[in-house]
Amino acid sequence: xxxxxxxxxxxxxxTVGSGVWNTLQRNGVLITDRTGGSVELAVTGILVRDPAKAxxxxxxxxxxxxxxxWRSLVGNPAVDIVVELIGGTTDAFELVAAALRAKxxxxxxxxxxxxERGTELFALSKEMATPIHFEAAVAGGIPIIRSVxxxxxxxxxxxxxxxxxxxxxxxxQRMTEAGLDYPPALGEAQALGYAEADxxxxxxxxxxxHKAILLxxxxxxxxxxxxxxxxxxxxxxxxxDIAFAKQLGYVVKLLAVIREHADGAIELRVQPSFIPKxxxxxxxxxxxxxxxxxxxxxxxxxxxxxxxxxxxxxxxVVADLVEAARALRHTAGHRGFLPYRDSGTLLPVEETExxxxxxxxxxxxxxxxxxxxxxxxxxxxGISGTHSPVNPEAPxxxxxxxxxxxxxxxxxxxxxxxxxxxxxxCINSAPVVFRxxxx
Amino acid sequence: xxxxxxxxxxxxxxTVGSGVWNTLQRNGVLITDRTGGSVELAVTGILVRDPAKAxxxxxxxxxxxxxxxWRSLVGNPAVDIVVELIGGTTDAFELVAAALRAKxxxxxxxxxxxxERGTELFALSKEMATPIHFEAAVAGGIPIIRSVxxxxxxxxxxxxxxxxxxxxxxxxQRMTEAGLDYPPALGEAQALGYAEADxxxxxxxxxxxHKAILLxxxxxxxxxxxxxxxxxxxxxxxxxDIAFAKQLGYVVKLLAVIREHADGAIELRVQPSFIPKxxxxxxxxxxxxxxxxxxxxxxxxxxxxxxxxxxxxxxxVVADLVEAARALRHTAGHRGFLPYRDSGTLLPVEETExxxxxxxxxxxxxxxxxxxxxxxxxxxxGISGTHSPVNPEAPxxxxxxxxxxxxxxxxxxxxxxxxxxxxxxCINSAPVVFRxxxx
Ligand SMILES: NC(=O)c1ccc[n+]([C@@H]2O[C@H](COP(=O)([O-])OP(=O)(O)OC[C@H]3O[C@@H](n4cnc5c(N)ncnc54)[C@H](OP(=O)(O)O)[C@@H]3O)[C@@H](O)[C@H]2O)c1
Ligand SMILES: NC(=O)c1ccc[n+]([C@@H]2O[C@H](COP(=O)([O-])OP(=O)(O)OC[C@H]3O[C@@H](n4cnc5c(N)ncnc54)[C@H](OP(=O)(O)O)[C@@H]3O)[C@@H](O)[C@H]2O)c1
Numbered sequence: 001x002x003x004x005x006x007x008x009x010x011x012x013x014x015t016v017g018s019g020v021w022n023t024l025q026r027n028g029v030l031i032t033d034r035t036g037g038s039v040e041l042a043v044t045g046i047l048v049r050d051p052a053k054a055x056x057x058x059x060x061x062x063x064x065x066x067x068x069x070w071r072s073l074v075g076n077p078a079v080d081i082v083v084e085l086i087g088g089t090t091d092a093f094e095l096v097a098a099a100l101r102a103k104x105x106x107x108x109x110x111x112x113x114x115x116e117r118g119t120e121l122f123a124l125s126k127e128m129a130t131p132i133h134f135e136a137a138v139a140g141g142i143p144i145i146r147s148v149x150x151x152x153x154x155x156x157x158x159x160x161x162x163x164x165x166x167x168x169x170x171x172x173q174r175m176t177e178a179g180l181d182y183p184p185a186l187g188e189a190q191a192l193g194y195a196e197a198d199x200x201x202x203x204x205x206x207x208x209x210h211k212a213i214l215l216x217x218x219x220x221x222x223x224x225x226x227x228x229x230x231x232x233x234x235x236x237x238x239x240x241d242i243a244f245a246k247q248l249g250y251v252v253k254l255l256a257v258i259r260e261h262a263d264g265a266i267e268l269r270v271q272p273s274f275i276p277k278x279x280x281x282x283x284x285x286x287x288x289x290x291x292x293x294x295x296x297x298x299x300x301x302x303x304x305x306x307x308x309x310x311x312x313x314x315x316x317v318v319a320d321l322v323e324a325a326r327a328l329r330h331t332a333g334h335r336g337f338l339p340y341r342d343s344g345t346l347l348p349v350e351e352t353e354x355x356x357x358x359x360x361x362x363x364x365x366x367x368x369x370x371x372x373x374x375x376x377x378x379x380x381x382g383i384s385g386t387h388s389p390v391n392p393e394a395p396x397x398x399x400x401x402x403x404x405x406x407x408x409x410x411x412x413x414x415x416x417x418x419x420x421x422x423x424x425x426c427i428n429s430a431p432v433v434f435r436x437x438x439x
Numbered sequence: 440x441x442x443x444x445x446x447x448x449x450x451x452x453x454t455v456g457s458g459v460w461n462t463l464q465r466n467g468v469l470i471t472d473r474t475g476g477s478v479e480l481a482v483t484g485i486l487v488r489d490p491a492k493a494x495x496x497x498x499x500x501x502x503x504x505x506x507x508x509w510r511s512l513v514g515n516p517a518v519d520i521v522v523e524l525i526g527g528t529t530d531a532f533e534l535v536a537a538a539l540r541a542k543x544x545x546x547x548x549x550x551x552x553x554x555e556r557g558t559e560l561f562a563l564s565k566e567m568a569t570p571i572h573f574e575a576a577v578a579g580g581i582p583i584i585r586s587v588x589x590x591x592x593x594x595x596x597x598x599x600x601x602x603x604x605x606x607x608x609x610x611x612q613r614m615t616e617a618g619l620d621y622p623p624a625l626g627e628a629q630a631l632g633y634a635e636a637d638x639x640x641x642x643x644x645x646x647x648x649h650k651a652i653l654l655x656x657x658x659x660x661x662x663x664x665x666x667x668x669x670x671x672x673x674x675x676x677x678x679x680d681i682a683f684a685k686q687l688g689y690v691v692k693l694l695a696v697i698r699e700h701a702d703g704a705i706e707l708r709v710q711p712s713f714i715p716k717x718x719x720x721x722x723x724x725x726x727x728x729x730x731x732x733x734x735x736x737x738x739x740x741x742x743x744x745x746x747x748x749x750x751x752x753x754x755x756v757v758a759d760l761v762e763a764a765r766a767l768r769h770t771a772g773h774r775g776f777l778p779y780r781d782s783g784t785l786l787p788v789e790e791t792e793x794x795x796x797x798x799x800x801x802x803x804x805x806x807x808x809x810x811x812x813x814x815x816x817x818x819x820x821g822i823s824g825t826h827s828p829v830n831p832e833a834p835x836x837x838x839x840x841x842x843x844x845x846x847x848x849x850x851x852x853x854x855x856x857x858x859x860x861x862x863x864x865c866i867n868s869a870p871v872v873f874r875x876x877x878x
Contacts, residue, residue: 318593
């Protein structure tokens with residue numbers, strides 16, 4: 001451990017906590033490179049309830065990292081930054097407050113904690129001049145917190161509207177697609193691991209409400225009393241209303257709506273809502289999240305991605321860790337952007353591979369297709385289709401367009417084959433080539 | 440000007456430069472509030488070619504701010520941060536280099552400069568420990584630079600694929616929708632102000648390529664020689680290929696593709712490509728931009744928004760200004776997130792307004808609709824439609840579902856009316872209400 005290494009205390013080693021461990025194991029060197037060598041992160045303590053539990057993680061976790069006593073984790077002099085991923089609002093509160101009091105920056109994914117008891121914790125954060133980072137608390141891997149906090153800092157924000165609970169979204173989608181009633185759709189989500197054994201907060205709207213409260217507090221700068229927020233979940237949604245919605249051109253989504261009114265009052269509500277079926281939010285399916293932000297300068301910006309899960313959530317935790325580490329190392333000031341390696345390899349365009357659309361302008365005589373196809377075959381390029389529409393205004397035209405759809409191959413190989421094709425006397429001009437992208 | 444005010448030197452006061460001025464005029468106080476009072480920004484110098492030119496800006500711009508000599512702007516002791524928005528790669532290079540040498544952080548929106556001459560400038564930035572910020576250089580108001588640099592710092596990035604030139608996207612869309620040939624579609628874009636008088640860099644693919652080079656350099660950490668990048672623009676795209684694409688289930692988009700291969704080689708190319716018409720990128724229309732990023736932890740994340748224009752671009756410049764200012768003020772370390780005002784007003788849910796879907800479970804007898812409609816009318820709530828499908832399995836059922844679609848009104852008013860409706864003896868249970876969101 002060199003002098004620039006920062007020690008991470010991982011409080012919680014469940015879904016997200018072990019995902020953070022895995023990400024640091026896998027990409028730790030890359031992170032250090034990207035930060036110009038200024039940030040090296042090492043896990044120096046792990047808090048769990050049961051240290052004997054078998055855990056599936058990348059590489060072995062030294063047993064002596066584990067503790068069951070949060071005080072010893074926070075107090076550990078080798079711990080510089082505390083990551084709270086135990087969940088809940090009681091032990092988690094004590095632990096976060098203790099870390100702040102010890103002037104150890106906190107990274108957390110706990111929206112319930114911050115929405116319910118954030119007022120106290122943010123006041124303590126201010127008093128101790130020690131930050132709380134919480135990108136992972138809202139919309140998993142989507143960088144919505146940083147965007148609202150930093151990227152849109154110059155905007156008056158008119159609205160933030162989003163689908164921010166993947167479990168509910170999955171259940172509503174299954175009710176819509178398969179006409180399922182709520183209980184079997186929930187059962188399916190549980191079987192797939194998309195809903196917890198106790199899915200209450202997901203389906204009663206409060207998980208989304210906690211996230212919306214955090215977004216609104218960021219956007220409008222004041223603490224919001226959860227009791228004043230209008231929250232409805234999806235438990236009461238019946239297939240009949242989903243069916244009627246469809247007939248009327250709508251889709252039912254659990255929507256969080258945050259909006260500033262002209263008089264400065266903030267509208268904040270979470271409920272299943274009808275949205276037009278052609279709106280981009282209507283096509284957010286499965287466990288994905290999406291948030292549309294409208295600002296007075298930026299206009300509409302939309303973010304889409306995985307709203308939960310081990311790796312996406314770990315991505316956000318690690319981003320916060322790096323930010324906290326930079327601040328501790330005072331490197332924020334001279335960061336900017338610096339390439340971190342002297343050189344790398346660009347793939348020559350001849351080596352790139354896609355499928356292709358190729359159009360030839362040909363003189364229509366018997367055997368043209370066969371001649372072209374022969375050259376392609378000899379070059380080892382597969383044809384997935386041909387298309388040579390007859391011009392209805394000139395069905396007997398001598399010059400026609402002939403389209404080949406080609407299987408994936410290297411661009412260089414295609415170029416060589418096309419050079420041969422072009423030399424045929426029935427080909428009248430350079431072939432037109434478009435790549436067909438597999439997205 | 441208090442002691443915490445930082446002076447901004449605006450080099451360039453055209454589309455983007457004056458947008459930055461307007462944004463700071465409009466939202467300067469909000470920015471200071473949001474940064475806990477730590478960041479106050481004031482424009483202390485403006486570089487233009489012609490100070491006498493009439494300029495449409497918010498509020499008057501004091502004439503003594505203007506200069507035509509970039510050396511005097513950079514050297515001005517009242518200028519702490521230099522914003523380069525003059526464009527080009529010659530004067531802009533000199534100016535940025537001089538600012539870095541003077542240890543003044545630089546904010547720029549100039550992708551041509553950074554893609555063509557970034558190697559020199561980033562080396563100088565490192566040497567002088569002075570950052571260059573360039574969120575505005577890629578995709579206007581979309582926070583893609585910050586996301587790649589900070590939010591995804593823990594990810595190995597598999598790919599970045601995007602539509603990052605709005606002008607080309609608009610032209611291709613018009614060619615697709617209206618079957619226009621390229622020259623008239625370009626003319627339309629120019630008439631609407633979407634394409635410059637000299638649209639060369641937009642339509643020949645190089646504007647997108649410059650942005651892609653910056654993204655790739657950020658993602659993979661090494662400088663990329665523009666000469667090695669495969670770039671094709673939209674000038675050669677013909678309506679026939681767009682029509683064939685449509686027949687085959689594709690849409691033609693100018694796509695920037697960046698991808699890391701297993702051996703570490705980076706694929707980087709820009710060209711008009713066929714993409715499946717159901718892919719989310721296929722529905723990115725007009726001057727909007729979208730970028731899909733795939734990382735090993737975050738999975739797929741997609742960003743969508745305005746890729747250019749005065750205000751969206753200014754939004755990104757201002758975000759960078761605040762970041763630079765924070766670093767100069769050393770507030771990054773104790774930022775975290777702090778609510779900046781003691782209280783605000785939450786709009787009571789009764790005051791929120793949307794349109795509604797209301798379903799009643801009624802006993803079907805003559806006059807039911809009239810009775811409900813009367814109560815709604817007396818409450819001043821407009822009906823936009825009714826829907827009461829007959830159950831084909833029981834066309835004479837006594838109990839039926841009756842749906843009313845209601846015009847926008849306050850939720851409190853709706854609740855009061857529904858209480859009256861519920862009291863009717865033909866209504867068998869509490870009405871089911873969904874909001875219809877205007878998005
Ligand atoms: N899962 C997601 O996709 C996701 C996404 C975003 C945010 N989050 C948030 O992240 C947090 C963690 O979620 P998770 O899914 O990772 O939870 P989890 O899988 O249940 O893991 C919780 C971990 O915390 C430990 N723990 C719990 N209470 C403890 C206590 N009082 N003392 C010591 N250790 C304790 C557990 O120890 P044992 O291992 O010994 O049981 C376990 O390692 C929550 O706030 C959640 O809302 C989760
Ligand atoms: N427009 C967009 O939507 C957009 C979006 C993203 C990034 N950008 C980038 O932002 C930069 C500026 O774009 P823009 O659209 O704002 O350009 P613009 O409207 O043409 O404005 C350029 C400004 O710079 C001044 N200027 C130009 N050359 C100068 C020189 N040599 N010395 C002194 N002043 C000089 C001009 O002075 P006068 O006013 O006296 O002529 C004008 O105020 C470019 O790098 C562009 O690529 C633009």
